[in-house]
Amino acid sequence: MAAYPNSPPVQQTIKLPAPSGACTVSITAALEQRRTCRTICAKPLSRQLLxxxxxxxxxxxxxxxxxxxxxxTAASASNSQEIDLHVAMRDGAYRYDAPAHELVQVATGDLRGYALTPGQRSANPDMPVHLIYVADIHRLTHSTGFLExxxxxxxxQKSYYYVDAGMVAANVYLYCAAEGLAAWFHNCDRDALxxxxxxxxxxxxxFAQSVGYREEI
Known part of the structure; x- marks a missing residue:
């Protein structure tokens, strides 16, 4: 699959395993456990969990x-699907291609530090996964849906993409609550990213959202 225009050459594509459907926690239980947790350890997530x-x-x-x-799984204005998730991990940054259910590499090197602001970098720098929320305005202005x-x-546009990003982030929070993972939705170094x-x-x-196992204190 071709990279976005102006992006670095794609180094690799990672085909993800199909969603397992293994979670047995009820939505009520997940809502009871939903919370922000900033103490995230360096233990990597398995490919299936990711x-x-x-x-x-x-x-x-x-x-x-x-x-x-x-x-x-997350709604969007006129089904424009204008929110892309980029995933920053130790070995590089990837874009989640949802229709193909795969990760497409867009940058090499460890960009996880840029997913945090300078004031947040006292947190564990080795948190394994940072989700980076990117809005594509072109998809709003060229929607195949209702052209309001x-x-x-x-x-x-801003009101739409902020709401739509929040819907994705809420799904992440609920999944992490159901799986006993830590999640933290926060600001980031937008220009550098x-x-x-x-x-x-x-x-x-x-924005960015850090995900991993909870650090035992």
Whole structure:
């Protein structure tokens, strides 16, 4: 699969295992356990856990959704699916391709430090996974869904992509609560990430979310 324009050459594509569907925790129990936890240890997530996490966040859950596009686990304005998840790990940064359920490498090297602001870097620098939320404005302005006038207005666009990013982040929080993982939604070094991820002008880094096992204190 081709990289986005202006992005670094793709080094590798990681095909993720199918979602396991193994979680047996009820939605009520997950809501009871949902919380922010900033003490995250360096233990890596298994490939299956990572696959399940990304699918829960914004994966394809039905082949036919609104306006003729596949449906996702997280809603979006006119089903524009304008929120991309980039995943920063020790060995590089990847974009989650939800329809293919795979990770496409967009940068080499460890970018996890840029997923935190300078004031947050006192946290464990070896947290294994940082999800980076990127809005693609082009998908809002060129939606195949209902072309309401607000999709062309920058302030209305902003309200949509912030809400849509929040829906994905809420899915991540619930999945982590059900699996006993720690999750922390936070700010990030937007300019540095945009540069290193090779984003286009129409793309915006919004926030990051750190995920891993809880550090025992």
């Amino acid at each position: 696959a399940d996490l990304l699918w829960a966040a914004c994966g394809v859950n039905r082949p036919e959704g609104p306006f003729g596009r596949p449906g996702r 006038p607000g999709l062309q207005d920058p302030e209305t 945009a540069l290193r991820l090779g984003l286009r002008q129409e793309q915006r880094v919004l």
